[in-house]
Amino acid sequence: MTRNTTTxxxxxxxxxxAFMTGYSVTAVSRALKDAPDISEQTKERVxxxxxxxxxxPSRAGLRLRTGKTQVISLILDVDEEIMGLTSQMVNGISQxxxxxxxHLVVTPYSHREDGMVPVRYVVETGSADxxxxxxxxxxxxxxxxxxSNNMPFITHGRTELGVxxxxxxxxxxxxxFDSVKRLAGLGAKQIGLLAxxxxxxxxxxxxxxxxxxxxxxxxxxxPIDRLTIDDSLDQVEAVVAEIMSGSNRPDAxxxxxxxxxxxxxxxxxxxxxxxxxxxxxxxxxSTNILHRYRREIIxxxxxxxxxxxxxxxxxxxxxxxxxxxxxxxxAYDGELPLD
Amino acid sequence: MTRNTTTxxxxxxxxxxAFMTGYSVTAVSRALKDAPDISEQTKERVxxxxxxxxxxPSRAGLRLRTGKTQVISLILDVDEEIMGLTSQMVNGISQxxxxxxxHLVVTPYSHREDGMVPVRYVVETGSADxxxxxxxxxxxxxxxxxxSNNMPFITHGRTELGVxxxxxxxxxxxxxFDSVKRLAGLGAKQIGLLAxxxxxxxxxxxxxxxxxxxxxxxxxxxPIDRLTIDDSLDQVEAVVAEIMSGSNRPDAxxxxxxxxxxxxxxxxxxxxxxxxxxxxxxxxxSTNILHRYRREIIxxxxxxxxxxxxxxxxxxxxxxxxxxxxxxxxAYDGELPLD
DNA sequence: CCTCCCAACTGTATCGTTACAGTAAAATCG
DNA sequence: CGATTTTACTGTAACGATACAGTTGGGAGG
Numbered sequence: 001m002t003r004n005t006t007t008x009x010x011x012x013x014x015x016x017x018a019f020m021t022g023y024s025v026t027a028v029s030r031a032l033k034d035a036p037d038i039s040e041q042t043k044e045r046v047x048x049x050x051x052x053x054x055x056x057p058s059r060a061g062l063r064l065r066t067g068k069t070q071v072i073s074l075i076l077d078v079d080e081e082i083m084g085l086t087s088q089m090v091n092g093i094s095q096x097x098x099x100x101x102x103h104l105v106v107t108p109y110s111h112r113e114d115g116m117v118p119v120r121y122v123v124e125t126g127s128a129d130x131x132x133x134x135x136x137x138x139x140x141x142x143x144x145x146x147x148s149n150n151m152p153f154i155t156h157g158r159t160e161l162g163v164x165x166x167x168x169x170x171x172x173x174x175x176x177f178d179s180v181k182r183l184a185g186l187g188a189k190q191i192g193l194l195a196x197x198x199x200x201x202x203x204x205x206x207x208x209x210x211x212x213x214x215x216x217x218x219x220x221x222x223p224i225d226r227l228t229i230d231d232s233l234d235q236v237e238a239v240v241a242e243i244m245s246g247s248n249r250p251d252a253x254x255x256x257x258x259x260x261x262x263x264x265x266x267x268x269x270x271x272x273x274x275x276x277x278x279x280x281x282x283x284x285x286s287t288n289i290l291h292r293y294r295r296e297i298i299x300x301x302x303x304x305x306x307x308x309x310x311x312x313x314x315x316x317x318x319x320x321x322x323x324x325x326x327x328x329x330x331a332y333d334g335e336l337p338l339d
Numbered sequence: 340m341t342r343n344t345t346t347x348x349x350x351x352x353x354x355x356x357a358f359m360t361g362y363s364v365t366a367v368s369r370a371l372k373d374a375p376d377i378s379e380q381t382k383e384r385v386x387x388x389x390x391x392x393x394x395x396p397s398r399a400g401l402r403l404r405t406g407k408t409q410v411i412s413l414i415l416d417v418d419e420e421i422m423g424l425t426s427q428m429v430n431g432i433s434q435x436x437x438x439x440x441x442h443l444v445v446t447p448y449s450h451r452e453d454g455m456v457p458v459r460y461v462v463e464t465g466s467a468d469x470x471x472x473x474x475x476x477x478x479x480x481x482x483x484x485x486x487s488n489n490m491p492f493i494t495h496g497r498t499e500l501g502v503x504x505x506x507x508x509x510x511x512x513x514x515x516f517d518s519v520k521r522l523a524g525l526g527a528k529q530i531g532l533l534a535x536x537x538x539x540x541x542x543x544x545x546x547x548x549x550x551x552x553x554x555x556x557x558x559x560x561x562p563i564d565r566l567t568i569d570d571s572l573d574q575v576e577a578v579v580a581e582i583m584s585g586s587n588r589p590d591a592x593x594x595x596x597x598x599x600x601x602x603x604x605x606x607x608x609x610x611x612x613x614x615x616x617x618x619x620x621x622x623x624x625s626t627n628i629l630h631r632y633r634r635e636i637i638x639x640x641x642x643x644x645x646x647x648x649x650x651x652x653x654x655x656x657x658x659x660x661x662x663x664x665x666x667x668x669x670a671y672d673g674e675l676p677l678d
Numbered sequence: 679c680c681t682c683c684c685a686a687c688t689g690t691a692t693c694g695t696t697a698c699a700g701t702a703a704a705a706t707c708g
Numbered sequence: 709c710g711a712t713t714t715t716a717c718t719g720t721a722a723c724g725a726t727a728c729a730g731t732t733g734g735g736a737g738g
Contacts, residue, residue, distance in 0.1 A: 058693085
């Protein structure tokens with residue numbers, strides 16, 4: 001509570017330390033950077049004083065001089081899955097950024113608009129040192145743009161650009177495969193997949209795993225083309241209800257998102273069918289909610305908090321150790337047991 | 340696509356415009372600020388050139404010189420309601436910030452730690468021009484601190500500090516009152532309230548409205564003391580199940596959060612009771628999910644996206660028009676109809 | 679005709695930091 | 709012992725913006 005009230009309490013700068021130690025501003029700066037042309041004793045003294053008075057480098061000064069913003073920009077789709085995905089990702093990222101001097105700036109956009117806009121903004125204004133992207137496409141133009149403009153980035157989701165870049169992803173292919181396998185074990189014969197918008201890379205992963213398992217276990221694929229998990233929940237519920245009312249209906253559904261699974265479950269029940277008996281339902285979730293919703297849903301977890309941490313670690317690595325090596329991380333947890 | 344590739348493509352500064360127009364850097368700066376000592380013709384010319392070359396003031400330069408960061412800091416509780424509250428708030432804030440030059444920085448903390456830490460950080464490092472707080476307490480020390488340090492802020496939730504400050508809130512008292520009223524209409528006699536942690540201001544609002552309605556409609560209050568909606572969903576489910584298995588059990592519950600309502604519903608059913616028959620359940624939600632979860636739940640909407648927009652507008656007002664007037668906003672939407 | 683004022687600028691210093699070019703003194707070398 | 713290198717610093721300029729203190733040329737006023 002006791003504060004230096006004689007001065008106007010302006011935060012200490014290099015100048016302050018220089019004055020207190022008798023060294024020049026330059027010497028202090030280089031001492032704190034552990035430069036080789038500063039004696040060990042001097043460094044010691046400077047560090048001591050800096051700690052004592054609680055020196056923190058000015059972000060503005062640093063940024064003006066070096067161009068480093070110490071900011072990570074999270075490009076966020078505002079229409080992303082409603083159930084906690086965003087907040088968990090933000091929390092994960094923040095957790096990893098906590099011990100660093102990096103701040104997290106959220107730059108939202110709608111995937112219905114041009115996804116290039118926020119990316120261009122960050123590059124043109126130099127408002128961040130690195131970018132975190134999600135909802136990647138196989139030939140993602142944002143990534144080409146970032147690469148050609150030399151802006152460090154990491155993606156949540158992979159691409160098929162033939163260039164190496166850091167990414168974090170959930171093994172959706174395996175999820176789809178294991179889901180089908182599980183359903184085959186339950187005696188399902190004809191399975192439908194509620195996939196994301198087909199322009200997204202992970203839609204392909206899902207379909208690959210799905211198709212592979214369908215073939216391997218000798219099942220039928222029930223095509224659901226006019227629906228994605230990014231449609232409104234009302235839409236999902238309505239279309240699923242309609243599908244389930246048909247004479248040739250699937251006896252199992254796989255949903256790639258928890259919110260869509262809840263809507264699908266509602267649709268199934270609206271058609272007068274029972275989940276776990278008439279129709280099996282498998283879904284991924286990023287928030288532990290589905291088992292409470294309908295105990296009969298078969299649940300796989302996608303840990304988005306973890307993904308956030310990985311993304312933060314990866315982007316810091318991409319920013320600071322600009323080697324050609326890129327951190328990549330493919331996560332998979334398997335089915336969540338009941339209780 | 341055509342870009343100036345002769346120079347190293349550094350973004351234009353005041354210097355650039357000064358060179359192009361022939362004016363001094365100072366004149367250009369003042370022209371763009373619409374200063375009175377610059378002729379109208381000059382301003383016109385400068386603005387034209389500035390627009391043509393896509394000039395954007397450097398945040399670093401501005402910040403270093405003026406101390407203005409053009410940053411709003413959102414202090415976020417990482418343990419906040421899991422279901423979309425955070426992302427909707429972020430989206431709402433971003434939407435309002437979109438047309439401004441302000442960036443949104445997320446500064447998370449856990450309410451289990453000291454809530455002063457992130458607030459102190461922002462003030463001490465001057466890392467934002469304004470702060471958005473939630474989970475306010477009646478005598479919130481963070482607010483006292485921000486006031487005494489002259490840092491503009493706005494709160495999501497009110498206080499009882501006796502000082503005027505900008506805030507946005509949901510009318511929880513009315514929600515609680517209307518919920519009880521609704522339940523009275525359904526013939527409920529003994530009602531329990533699933534409230535947030537009692538240190539939060541809105542816990543008081545809820546209890547006030549609850550108590551007032553209980554008295555007015557001549558009902559009984561079923562005290563639920565050992566549970567808050569900030570407890571884990573497993574905890575909520577377990578305790579509700581236990582309560583509902585008792586001989587003297589409530590015949591209606593009011594939940595102040597959608598996630599807790601889902602857990603409570605699970606608990607009710609675990610006790611072998613039916614929602615809407617044996618036990619009525621009313622809940623607030625910020626994401627339209629509860630009706631799909633159990634159609635029998637009586638749902639009130641809290642529009643957090645709107646609240647985010649209001650918060651952003653309010654904090655900008657507090658930052659820029661530093662009059663004594665404060666924007667405040669009390670929202671209430673009433674019950675959400677089925678379908 | 680000289681003074682004073684005013685409009686419309688220009689010039690300089692500064693915010694905090696770092697790159698780069700000195701520089702003084704001590705250490706090393708033949 | 710003088711020349712050269714090394715060590716450990718200091719000084720200056722620059723990043724982009726703005727505050728404040730000039731400066732200039734023209735017009736009004738006495």
